[in-house]
Amino acid sequence: MDENLDVFHIMKTMRPMRRLKPDPVPQDIIEEILDAASHAPNSLNTQPYRFIVARGSTTKTFFGERYDAEMLRRFAAIVPPADDNSRFARNVRAAMALGKHIPDVPVLLFVCGERDWPGAVPANQRIGLAPPSYGSVFPCVQNILLGCRAKGLGASLTTMHQMFEAELITHLKIPETYGIVAVIPIGYPQGNFGPVTRRPAAEVTYFEQWGENV
Numbered sequence: 500m501d502e503n504l505d506v507f508h509i510m511k512t513m514r515p516m517r518r519l520k521p522d523p524v525p526q527d528i529i530e531e532i533l534d535a536a537s538h539a540p541n542s543l544n545t546q547p548y549r550f551i552v553a554r555g556s557t558t559k560t561f562f563g564e565r566y567d568a569e570m571l572r573r574f575a576a577i578v579p580p581a582d583d584n585s586r587f588a589r590n591v592r593a594a595m596a597l598g599k600h601i602p603d604v605p606v607l608l609f610v611c612g613e614r615d616w617p618g619a620v621p622a623n624q625r626i627g628l629a630p631p632s633y634g635s636v637f638p639c640v641q642n643i644l645l646g647c648r649a650k651g652l653g654a655s656l657t658t659m660h661q662m663f664e665a666e667l668i669t670h671l672k673i674p675e676t677y678g679i680v681a682v683i684p685i686g687y688p689q690g691n692f693g694p695v696t697r698r699p700a701a702e703v704t705y706f707e708q709w710g711e712n713v
């Protein structure tokens with residue numbers, strides 16, 4: 500395991516780890532990660548998130564079948580040929596492979612968020628259910644991913660559940676006041692953590708006004 504726990508190193512090497520070993524993940528490590536992750540900023544310290552830690556095959560199979568079907572529906576047409584070894588091709592193949600292996604992942608973590616209308620939506624335009632409070636939940640989601648990375652656990656952020664969220668909410672007995680923000684498969688990784696490739700921040704950073712780079 501990579502022992503360098505410098506926070507900048509952790510951030511720069513936290514790539515999605517989608518190929519996971521079936522080895523069990525101790526419950527105390529999951530609880531330690533969730534406890535630390537809960538210290539993320541959130542609106543008025545309301546902490547509008549709930550976690551469901553699923554290890555049982557019923558939920559993993561239920562979720563996996565639907566997730567895989569949606570991944571195929573969305574991406575099957577653009578899966579690169581097997582001899583394409585580009586980063587994009589490997590990324591797509593790994594994402595598709597995760598769909599097939601959800602039932603084998605040790606932990607499937609559902610991060611739920613309390614529903615609340617953003618203040619900018621006028622009261623007379625609020626129709627149907629409010630969205631979950633994404634802004635108050637995603638800092639926690641990122642902390643979970645970083646916490647997994649620091650503990651040597653592979654994890655990846657997924658949101659494809661949005662395509663079948665209603666039946667997933669029923670399956671998990673989630674009350675109407677909450678939605679699902681992210682689903683994070685967690686396990687010990689088959690591969691290595693590695694550098695994440697992103698456009699340099701300098702290319703997307705302006706000073707004082709939009710477009711001013713100097």
Ligand SMILES: Cc1cc2nc3c(=O)[nH]c(=O)nc-3n(C[C@H](O)[C@H](O)[C@H](O)COP(=O)(O)O)c2cc1C
Nearest residue numbers: 514515517590594597655656657658659660695696
């Ligand atoms: C909002 C959001 C939703 C995502 N949903 C999925 C998903 O459903 N399935 C998946 O495999 N990856 C998902 N990802 C991960 C991205 O696909 C991944 O970060 C991207 O391919 C870049 O790969 P890299 O981080 O290895 O460079 C999501 C990322 C974000 C930020």
